[in-house]
Amino acid sequence: MSKFYQIEPSLDNYWRSIILFGSNVASYKFALAHALYDLADSKDDFIRLDHLAKPFAHHLCEHLKTAPKQATSASSKYLSSCSGFLDGQIDEDALIQQQRFPLLIH
DSSP: HHHHHSOOOOOHHHHHHHHHHHHHOOOOHHHHHHHHHHHHTTOSOHHHHHHHHHHHHHHHHHHHHHHOOOOSOOOHHHHHHHHHHHTTTOOHHHHHHOOOOOOOOO
């Protein structure tokens, strides 16, 4: 594991760290991957968070339809928002506003 930290930062290594160190009990990294694939046809090499937010939210919500338990914690504010969106309690804009992205994707 220590050799991973000695590797020079690169786009491939950033992605690798998300996969390796992201929680295996949550689906956010899979929703992130799907959203990034959706945006891969963009001619730009920079993805703005406001462009990533909608496809990310939709992929996460789609996954929650078949696998509603996504974390070992007792609750998640964002996952609760996703459930509220699926139940029609909040609209897409409210769902997007609930997101807090902890990292930037280049």
